[in-house]
Amino acid sequence: MVLDFIRQSIADRGYPPTLREIGARMGIRSTNGVNDHLRALERKGYLTREDMKSRALRPTAHSSGEAQNDSAMPSPLEDEDVxxxxxxxxxxxxxxxxxxxxxxxxxxxxxxxxxxxxxxxxxxxxxxxxxxxxxxxxxxxxxxxxxxxxxxxxxxxxxxxxxxxxxxxxxxxxxxxxxxxxxxxxxxxxxxxxxxxxxxxxxxxxxxxx
The missing domain is CATH 2.10.109.10 (Umud Fragment, subunit A)
Structure with missing residues (x-):
């Protein structure tokens, strides 16, 4: 649902949603909660955040395909490095x-x-x-x-x-x-x-x- 919302926002407006917009769409009150979802998607290789900004969310090629085994999917940025x-x-x-x-x-x-x-x-x-x-x-x-x-x-x-x-x-x-x-x-x-x-x-x- 998060990926679909990000893709739809990029298609409709040309840029991704903010953390608050994702939270409002998903019914998540805390920006920390939104970040938890985004980090999970990054770890699975479905999402990257470019230019260090929340406005630069980009779904990856993995996000449009079938779910894969976590160990087979690359992680754009390891959590311990950022x-x-x-x-x-x-x-x-x-x-x-x-x-x-x-x-x-x-x-x-x-x-x-x-x-x-x-x-x-x-x-x-x-x-x-x-x-x-x-x-x-x-x-x-x-x-x-x-x-x-x-x-x-x-x-x-x-x-x-x-x-x-x-x-x-x-x-x-x-x-x-x-x-x-x-x-x-x-x-x-x-x-x-x-x-x-x-x-x-x-x-x-x-x-x-x-």
């Missing part, structure tokens, strides 16, 4: 990090390109506060989840109601979150008000569509 990274459009206070309404995509990344294994999530950058560090508005950053960081690390921190991407500088009386943009002032959080849970993780990579 990581499925959930990309968030935003992070807001009071909601789980992976609140379903905030997940906008899933990106497949070679394990060797990221430090942090499966403890990595993606976040779409909004704004120009880190442009001098080569992080532009619209980029996807990859973040290793952790509650600690070293001085000078680029971190994602939950300050106030939403997440921000800044350099991390703990000082004696406050924590300074420094932008990489000379026109912007740092965010200062008093040491007595700072909690480790404010740190969502350390930035370990950037992905940009050209």
């Amino acid at each position: 990581i499925d990274v959930q990309v968030l459009g935003r992070v807001a206070a009071g909601l789980p990090l992976f609140a379903e309404e905030h997940i906008i995509d899933t990106v497949r990344v070679d394990r060797g390109l990221l430090k942090g294994g499966r403890e990595v999530f993606g976040l779409r950058v909004q704004g120009d506060s880190m442009i001098d560090a080569g992080i532009l508005s619209g980029d996807y950053i990859f973040v290793r989840k952790q509650l600690t960081a070293s001085r000078g690390d680029i971190v994602v921190a939950l300050i106030g109601d939403e997440a921000t991407v800044k350099y991390y500088y703990p000082e004696k009386d406050y924590v300074r979150f420094q932008p990489a943009n000379k026109s912007m002032a740092p965010i200062l959080v008093r040491a007595v008000d700072f909690k480790p849970t404010m740190l969502l993780g350390v930035v370990v990579g950037v992905f940009r569509r050209l």
Whole structure:
């Protein structure tokens, strides 16, 4: 049913469905559940995901034939070689990090390109506060989840109601979150008000569509 829906979408619209569209069609509420189905189809050689994007689903030649023995079918990408990274459009206070309404995509990344294994999530950058560090508005950053960081690390921190991407500088009386943009002032959080849970993780990579 999933393959038929993907093929029909490509035939009708010229491109595959999103994870949410597949979930809605199949009655699966969680994008993780959709990914489980897609990974199973990939392992069986019925599906590939090109360009690391969920929008680049492509049925293989195997998918149009009769079911074959799993051991005889090639796997385009072995699960142990890649990581499925959930990309968030935003992070807001009071909601789980992976609140379903905030997940906008899933990106497949070679394990060797990221430090942090499966403890990595993606976040779409909004704004120009880190442009001098080569992080532009619209980029996807990859973040290793952790509650600690070293001085000078680029971190994602939950300050106030939403997440921000800044350099991390703990000082004696406050924590300074420094932008990489000379026109912007740092965010200062008093040491007595700072909690480790404010740190969502350390930035370990950037992905940009050209």
